[in-house]
Amino acid sequence: MLKVGVLVSGGGTNLQAILDAIDEGRVTNAAVEVVISNNPGAFALKRAGNHKIPAVCVSPKSFESREAFNQALLETVDSYGLDLIVLAGFLVKVPEMMIEKYRNRIINIHPSLIPSFCGVGYYGLKVHEAALKRGVKLTGATVHFVDEGMDSGPILLQKAVEVLPGDTPEILQRRVMEEAEWQLLPQAIDMIANGRVS
Numbered sequence: 001m002l003k004v005g006v007l008v009s010g011g012g013t014n015l016q017a018i019l020d021a022i023d024e025g026r027v028t029n030a031a032v033e034v035v036i037s038n039n040p041g042a043f044a045l046k047r048a049g050n051h052k053i054p055a056v057c058v059s060p061k062s063f064e065s066r067e068a069f070n071q072a073l074l075e076t077v078d079s080y081g082l083d084l085i086v087l088a089g090f091l092v093k094v095p096e097m098m099i100e101k102y103r104n105r106i107i108n109i110h111p112s113l114i115p116s117f118c119g120v121g122y123y124g125l126k127v128h129e130a131a132l133k134r135g136v137k138l139t140g141a142t143v144h145f146v147d148e149g150m151d152s153g154p155i156l157l158q159k160a161v162e163v164l165p166g167d168t169p170e171i172l173q174r175r176v177m178e179e180a181e182w183q184l185l186p187q188a189i190d191m192i193a194n195g196r197v198s
């Protein structure tokens with residue numbers, strides 16, 4: 001059984017998609033052991049609580065330095081003996097020592113077709129604002145392994161989503177979530193849990 005930790009910062013709809021997929025048997029051989037947020041107000045923590053999954057907040061604001069926060073985050077992750085860390089809307093830079101320790105065991109979902117609209121400054125709605133501004137006709141989502149760069153690790157899964165006339169960033173964000181993100185992230189976990197990733 002793959003022990004999964006999900007790191008979140010906000011609403012947690014991707015977390016919900018993972019929990020639903022496990023409950024419905026679309027993801028097998030995996031269990032979410034803990035949900036960790038940097039943001040005490042993240043609704044994702046509530047979703048974890050509703051599912052009787054430990055919900056932990058490690059906020060940078062509670063620490064005197066970034067190093068101390070990074071250390072605490074790593075210690076929290078370590079304490080659950082995780083096989084896979086899933087960044088599901090986690091908007092904090094993952095500490096390098098964590099990336100090193102969990103190499104090829106951290107995945108991230110990004111709401112565009114990488115390498116478009118990714119890297120520093122591209123997160124959440126900003127990604128969709130940029131896609132609309134550029135006038136692309138197709139966008140989508142990407143699941144990738146996390147390395148030291150920003151959105152630069154090996155790509156595991158991608159799915160394209162159409163941009164439609166009249167789209168606002170919010171409408172496009174919702175379509176990308178529904179048609180791509182909420183499918184891709186559970187699918188990636190299922191692949192890893194069942195040894196279908198080489």
Ligand code: GAR
Nearest residue numbers: 010011012013014089109111123124
């Ligand atoms: C998702 O759209 C996710 O792809 C994005 O944040 C949102 C979180 O929503 N992540 C990034 O932009 C990472 N660069 P959620 O909390 O409802 O899952």
